[in-house]
Amino acid sequence: MMFAAGTAAIVVAMLLALVRAFLGPSLYDRVLAVNSFGTKTVLMIAVLGFLAGRPDFLDIALLYALINFIGIIAVLKFFRYGDLGRAGPKAAEEEIK
Amino acid sequence: MIQAALNIVGWVGLVGGGAFVIVGALGLVRLPDVYSRMHAAGITDTMGAWLMLVGMMAQSPDWLTAVKLFLIIVLIFFTSPTSTYALANAAYGGGVKPVGRDEEGASSNS
Amino acid sequence: MGHVISMGAALFATWLLLSGHFTGLLIGFGVASCLVVLVIARRMDVIDREAQPVHMTPRTCGYWVWLVKEIVLANIDVAKRIITPGLPIEPHLIRVKATQRDELGKVIYANSITLTPGTVTVDIDGEEFLVHALSQEAADDLATGEMDRRVTALEGEG
Structure with missing residues (x-):
């Protein structure tokens, strides 16, 4: 019962995050909404595991947390530098010099 | 006795955490610009996630499950501020101006 | 080793x-x-004192307890501001001085600021952080420098 309540709360929050992702207006708003959506997905996977009586879902939740982090960093890096191969801000500055 | 206490922790964690998650998502929609929305996303990432995962820890059938839930908490604890900083820095570098008082007015105060 | x-x-x-x-x-x-x-x-060559900060591990537990307490208080404050109909926020940028010696300490301080709802580190410029604060109270809280002092103490002598 308590897991159903948690699931319902997460679903509502996910819808709100989707509203922000659709409204934008800037790219960063959308990335923020997707990042927040990812955190809620991690919680959702964990709660669903308990709801279905199969806590082995947690391994997937852990992996999703990692992928969410790496994905956000990769998207931001891509939009900032235009490619994923650069080593960071210092390397970019050196290239300009 | 212990079971009743664990049930209370589970209820408080899942319902309270759910409330914080919804408030964070509400802030994501209501607040005026991308920087202030990050504070709202921070609520979901800290208090909402912690309470829900602690509530699930109290309900986990064996200690290994509880440890995995704790690992998720630790993971979110370290990755969430890093990605928020990356996003804030990217938005600032991308020229998004925050609404509200500007920087000069604030720095003369302090 | x-x-x-x-x-x-x-x-x-x-x-x-x-x-x-x-x-x-x-x-x-x-x-x-x-x-x-x-x-x-x-x-x-990534195994060094930055990847494995064993020199500050014993002191981190006390800091984490304090940080969690701060985060809980800040969460309640920001949540109240969001659900209040008039949206009583006052977003602005402030500059905060960081007194940590090495980069690891600065990263811990910047991430602690970001983790606390109400303040987000936007830019790091040498010894100074540019911080976006959601309200005057959150900014004043940070300006007292208690968090900065605690992170510097975490670094210790070594």
Whole structure:
């Protein structure tokens, strides 16, 4: 019962995050909404595991947390530098010099 | 006795955490610009996630499950501020101006 | 050498907790994969006091307890502001001085600021952080410098 309540709360929050992702207006708003959506997905996977009586879902939740982090960093890096191969801000500055 | 206490922790964690998650998502929609929305996303990432995962820890059938839930908490604890900083820095570098008082007015105060 | 041992221990503990199997063969596989990771990390030269900050580990527990308390208080404050109909926020940027000696301390301080709802680190410029604060109270809280002092104390003498 308590897991159903948690699931319902997460679903509502996910819808709100989707509203922000659709409204934008800037790219960063959308990335923020997707990042927040990812955190809620991690919680959702964990709660669903308990709801279905199969806590082995947690391994997937852990992996999703990692992928969410790496994905956000990769998207931001891509939009900032235009490619994923650069080593960071210092390397970019050196290239300009 | 212990079971009743664990049930209370589970209820408080899942319902309270759910409330914080919804408030964070509400802030994501209501607040005026991308920087202030990050504070709202921070609520979901800290208090909402912690309470829900602690509530699930109290309900986990064996200690290994509880440890995995704790690992998720630790993971979110370290990755969430890093990605928020990356996003804030990217938005600032991308020229998004925050609404509200500007920087000069604030720095003369302090 | 101490850093290699602590990293190996951390890797193996993670492996054990995530696998949940305690038979001889599987633990053997775990040890082997941890050794491979250690060799690769050694070759990449990433095992140093920054990756394995054993010099500050004993002091982190007290800091984390304090930080969690601060985060809970800040959460309640920001949540109240969001659900109040008039939206009583006052977003602005402030500059905060960081007194930490090395980069690891600065990263801990910047991440602690970001983790606390109400304040987000936007830019790091040498000794100064540009911080976006949601309200005057959150900014004043940060300006007292207590968090800065605690992170600097975390760094210790070494």
